Amino acid sequence: MSLSPDFASTLRAIFGDALALDVATRATYAYDNSRRETLPEAVVLPTEHAQVEALVRACRAQRMPLTARGRGTNTTGASVPVAGGVVVSFERMNRILRVDPDNRLAVVEPGVLNADLQAAAAPHGFFWPPDPTSAPFCTIGGNLACNAGGPRAVKYGATRDNVLALRAVAGSGESFRAGAPTTKGATGYDLTRLLLGSEGTLALITEATLKLVPKPSALRTLRAAYADVGAAARAVARIMAQPVTPCALEFLDDEALKLARAHGGDAVPDAGALLMIEVDGEPGTLAAAVEAVACAARGDGLLELRAAADAAEAATLWAARRALSPALRTLSPNKINEDVVVPVSRVPELVATTKRLAAKYALPIVCFGHAGNGNLHVNLLPRDAAERARAEPCLAEVFDAVIALDGTLSGEHGIGLAKRAFMPRALDAVALGLMGGIKAAFDPDGILNPGKLLP
Numbered sequence: 491m492s493l494s495p496d497f498a499s500t501l502r503a504i505f506g507d508a509l510a511l512d513v514a515t516r517a518t519y520a521y522d523n524s525r526r527e528t529l530p531e532a533v534v535l536p537t538e539h540a541q542v543e544a545l546v547r548a549c550r551a552q553r554m555p556l557t558a559r560g561r562g563t564n565t566t567g568a569s570v571p572v573a574g575g576v577v578v579s580f581e582r583m584n585r586i587l588r589v590d591p592d593n594r595l596a597v598v599e600p601g602v603l604n605a606d607l608q609a610a611a612a613p614h615g616f617f618w619p620p621d622p623t624s625a626p627f628c629t630i631g632g633n634l635a636c637n638a639g640g641p642r643a644v645k646y647g648a649t650r651d652n653v654l655a656l657r658a659v660a661g662s663g664e665s666f667r668a669g670a671p672t673t674k675g676a677t678g679y680d681l682t683r684l685l686l687g688s689e690g691t692l693a694l695i696t697e698a699t700l701k702l703v704p705k706p707s708a709l710r711t712l713r714a715a716y717a718d719v720g721a722a723a724r725a726v727a728r729i730m731a732q733p734v735t736p737c738a739l740e741f742l743d744d745e746a747l748k749l750a751r752a753h754g755g756d757a758v759p760d761a762g763a764l765l766m767i768e769v770d771g772e773p774g775t776l777a778a779a780v781e782a783v784a785c786a787a788r789g790d791g792l793l794e795l796r797a798a799a800d801a802a803e804a805a806t807l808w809a810a811r812r813a814l815s816p817a818l819r820t821l822s823p824n825k826i827n828e829d830v831v832v833p834v835s836r837v838p839e840l841v842a843t844t845k846r847l848a849a850k851y852a853l854p855i856v857c858f859g860h861a862g863n864g865n866l867h868v869n870l871l872p873r874d875a876a877e878r879a880r881a882e883p884c885l886a887e888v889f890d891a892v893i894a895l896d897g898t899l900s901g902e903h904g905i906g907l908a909k910r911a912f913m914p915r916a917l918d919a920v921a922l923g924l925m926g927g928i929k930a931a932f933d934p935d936g937i938l939n940p941g942k943l944l945p
């Protein structure tokens with residue numbers, strides 16, 4: 491769809507110089523971390539809520555597709571403007587409006603980077619729990635729209651558990667507020683949670699009131715090496731079955747460990763599988779909490795259980811874990827990085843299934859991730875055309891297996907373009923129909939991020 495001169499003038503009147511129509515700038519906003527790309531007709535960079543409202547109204551009047559963008563780090567194509575139209579990048583709405591320790595909250599604009607919010611909250615003794623590995627370069631708006639999470643979600647929850655209120659503009663062009671800056675609320679439907687994870691298909695978020703959590707003053711990092719993936723997966727279920735919740739419980743299979751060792755050296759043990767476990771708390775009680783978790787980690791197949799000697803050793807271990815995702819991309823530029831989730835007690839079956847499918851399809855599959863939530867990154871790594879062809883049916887089998895284990899397609903990355911076709915496997919027709927009705931209520935003309943999320 492191309493822009494009419496009248497519509498371009500309307501956008502110019504709203505945005506002035508913060509409107510880009512040149513190809514070079516549009517190309518910068520055409521792609522995301524999924525490596526898909528479609529050139530938009532225009533890019534706008536709002537700094538105020540009123541501009542966003544005027545933009546949605548103008549786009550609706552023209553039936554013009556409108557795709558929100560944070561920093562384009564999502565993996566599913568969620569911010570690629572597949573139908574063309576306008577990209578609205580929130581990078582200039584990046585003010586932290588308030589950090590309010592008394593009420594344990596922060597009010598931010600959507601373009602604030604996750605790491606910048608953490609830096610602003612830290613001097614007050616607080617943090618915002620969602621901790622995606624991309625925190626230094628992804629926005630709060632993207633976190634909200636994808637329901638992002640990270641290692642800490644096992645104890646503190648993902649984005650959806652840590653938002654109190656939102657201000658937004660629906661696809662209808664109407665502004666509204668959802669939720670309240672209170673820690674309890676029972677006033678009608680929960681529109682806040684509905685917008686979280688909606689991938690910019692219902693409304694554009696212009697302000698968020700986020701729940702802050704006091705930062706524990708002490709932390710211990712353990713590494714537990716196991717003879718094989720089954721032993722490590724069974725330990726995950728034992729750890730989650732006892733009362734002390736670790737603040738990270740990460741799993742690395744044998745293949746992930748080899749890559750992590752290449753990056754982290756001896757800080758990463760040579761074993762069949764590894765759990766990285768963190769326990770936080772206050773100094774007076776931490777030792778007992780660590781011992782409870784360590785006790786559960788011990789069992790059949792444990793080779794070594796070791797506490798990091800100091801912060802530097804723990805940092806090396808985490809750096810090796812964080813290096814995995816980019817390292818896989820160098821092994822296979824076409825890697826398929828899924829983030830399936832199953833009930834924790836079924837992690838052993840999920841891990842066994844991925845090993846079976848890797849053998850069946852003769853395809854490298856590397857698994858690691860947030861095992862304490864049952865959320866594993868299952869990476870299919872096709873290296874040539876034949877492997878790419880086998881990856882497709884293999885992926886479908888991974889999803890079917892996950893659903894048969896009472897799990898679901900995505901724990902944190904969302905659906906976007908990549909998993910849209912699989913939605914009918916995960917949700918029944920009635921649930922999908924209700925979602926379609928919700929989409930129509932918020933966005934009657936279907937202008938917001940068309941082609942995403944719903945099949």
Ligand SMILES: Cc1cc2nc3c(=O)[nH]c(=O)nc-3n(C[C@H](O)[C@H](O)[C@H](O)COP(=O)(O)OP(=O)(O)OC[C@H]3O[C@@H](n4cnc5c(N)ncnc54)[C@H](O)[C@@H]3O)c2cc1C
Pocket residue numbers: 522523557558559560561562563564565568569580600621622623624627628629630631632633634635636637638639640641688689690691693694695696815816902903939
């Ligand atoms: C190296 C790397 C590591 C990663 N690690 C993790 C991880 O550990 N955990 C995790 O969950 N994710 C991870 N991700 C994925 C990604 O960083 C997250 O999904 C992040 O939340 C996306 O933020 P963004 O600012 O880049 O948003 P974008 O990618 O630009 O957009 C994501 C979605 O949000 C919508 N959106 C953006 N702003 C708004 C708004 N204001 N209103 C409405 N909709 C909006 C977009 O339309 C799109 O649908 C990782 C990515 C990379 C590259």
